[in-house]
Amino acid sequence: MSAQITDLFCGAGGSSLGAELAGAELRLGLNHWPRAIETHAINFGHADHDCNDVSSLSTARIRGYPDSDILLASPECTNHSLAKGGRRRKPRASSLFDDGPAGDDEAERSRATMWDVCRFAEAKIDRGRPYKAIVVENVPDAFWWGPEQRGYPNGDGSLFDAWLQAMRALGYEHEILWLNSMFAGPAMAGRPVPQSRDRMYVVFWRRGARAPNLRVEPLSWCPACGSLVDGRQTFKAVSLKKSAGRPWGKYGQQYFYSCPVCAGTVFPGAVPAAEAIDWSLPIGRIGDRRKPLEASTRGRIRRGWQKVLGEPFALRIGGTGNPRPLTLPLMTQTSRHEAAMVFPNAGNTFERTSGNRARDAATAALDTVHGTLDRAMVVPPMGGVAARAATEAPAPTQPTTTRPALVMANTENGVPRAARSESAQTLRTEGGLSLVMANRAHNVPAGAEGAPARTVQTGSHLALVMRNNGDTAGEQSTPATEPIRTLTAKCHQSLVIPYYRTGGGRDPDRSPSPTLSTKDRLALVVPDSGDMPTALGRSATTRLATEPLPAVEITEEDIDNCLFRMFDLPEIAKAMAMYHHVDGEAEYLVTGNRREQMAQYGNAVTPPAMELIVSRLLEVIA
DSSP: OOOEEEEETOTTSHHHHHHHHTTOEEEEEEESOHHHHHHHHHHOTTSEEEESOGGGOOHHHHHHSOOOSEEEEOOOOTTTOOTTSSOOOOOSOOOSSSSOSSSOHHHHHHHHHHHHHHHHHHHHHHHTOOOSEEEEEEOGGGGGOSOOBTTBTTOOSHHHHHHHHHHHHTTEEEEEEEEEGGGHHHHHTSSOOOEEOEEEEEEEEETTSOOOOOOOOOEEEETTTTEEEEOEEEEOHHHHHHTTTOOOOOBTTTEEEEOTTTOOBOEEOOOOGGGTOOTTSOOEEGGGOSSOOOHHHHHHHHHHHHHHTTSOOBBBSSTTOOOBOTTSOBOOOOSSOOBOOOOOOTTOTTOOSTTOOOOOTTTSSOOOOOBSTTEEEEOOOSTTOOOOOTTSOOOOOOOOOOOOOEEEEOSTTOOOEETTTSOOOOBOOOTTOOEEOOOSTTOOOEETTTSOOOOEEOTTOOEEEEOSOOSSTTOSEEETTSOOOOBOOOOOOOEEEESSTTOOBBOTTTSOEEOOOSSOOEEEEEOOTTSOOGGGTTSOOOBOTTSOOOOOOOOHHHHHTSEEEEOOHHHHHHHTTOSBOTTSSSBOOOOSOHHHHHHHHHHSOOHHHHHHHHHHHHHHHO
């Protein structure tokens, strides 16, 4: 018999779906919103359901619910999250098991639902059927739940510590898992999560029982070692100092992943937002909208183009966020309508297959330089001399390092090969974009359109400079002894834009979606290929590779010519990985109107994250 699950604050069923994907069986779903219970009951008809305000339940009522092995709980995060764009409202004082001090109803309920976990655990212990494990999901900021103190304007964490102490008093040990959902899908080898969704998972087990293995080590690329490794979660010294040595936080802000061999920063694999986007949906011009876009939104689109130019990127409409490469997932969605996307026009000859787009060399891991058949070679620059202008005499290339060169396979399943044991293939470029990279540990790759081209070495130390277009057959590369040919700029941008004030844009082909919230906030922005600024491709211009990019002037007309639409609900479902049921074929149904469905998706737990955690628990509680 499989382990049975009670899902407290079950919502639309993200946690329940993840638990059943792990092999558990849902026994009971509880929620106060009739619409959420309706959705949950349609998808989990075999389980019991109760539509009730959990915080108002008596101890006797809790004891009467069916017993189960694992309790899943997602207390409301209103009082802990900064998603609204303002500071959290803090309690002035609080006893251990009450609803919290006087204050607004929303904040009081948010705090009360955290204590409901303790009430359910205590009631089942009194009944003689304690939960073997409990998983509590919340936003990372819940770690700082407590009154404001000097130096801790968002809370000092004292109430969170008191909550943990209450669970210890009930006989539970715990470990906190800080997990971004974009790494959970690959870890389970199941449905991907094209969304960057940071969450805190507090996992409890009975004192004396075996602790579960909650270590998550996503497969990552180490640029220093030149190989794939299991990334190790590493917390930054600054964040540890603030939290008195206790790990906490969000990926990229308070922690990163490091290489187990060289201890350098690695880049975990993630699925981009494009996996969730339906590119066939109709889309209209910004200039034709009945309700004009805010001036701040238009300004972010303009700044994104000026910063990234010919490389794909994503942009948050709201706030002061900077454009971000698509190698990162979409950011977390909050409670406003704030995300949009701009994507490349069709016709780029480089795009032969879906997802095979040019990357920003300054922000992405090594991209392959195309070779004949499926080989390309990337080696360290010899002599430490950068590429020179056509008017300068080229410097000879002499090896000054013993770092091995890599021959990169340009196919999906290709394995890097040592250049010294493999003969070099002819180098060439394709399409309108090329990237030139150095193979040194501390050298930043450069985009061929935005920086002087670095040399690429062949096995006989013959330097080649790669051509930045494919218009002239037979002249895809040039020896470094000849003048460097001109580079062009092209307009193939796309943006995923969170529609709120603190967000930054992202390229949907290289980054997952921002975190989804309870309101409709993701939008798509597409440049019109017919009328764009000169520096972005309106007319062909040429320049020496060593010359700086010209200043770009983007007019209001250019922005009006862009296409814009909000993300559709099926796209939101894919970003949450809630589009199929356990069998992988039956559609997962979410009921209600658009606003109600968005609220259910935004409050849900991404199923792969809960699947990962419950699968680890099942290993020790069987």
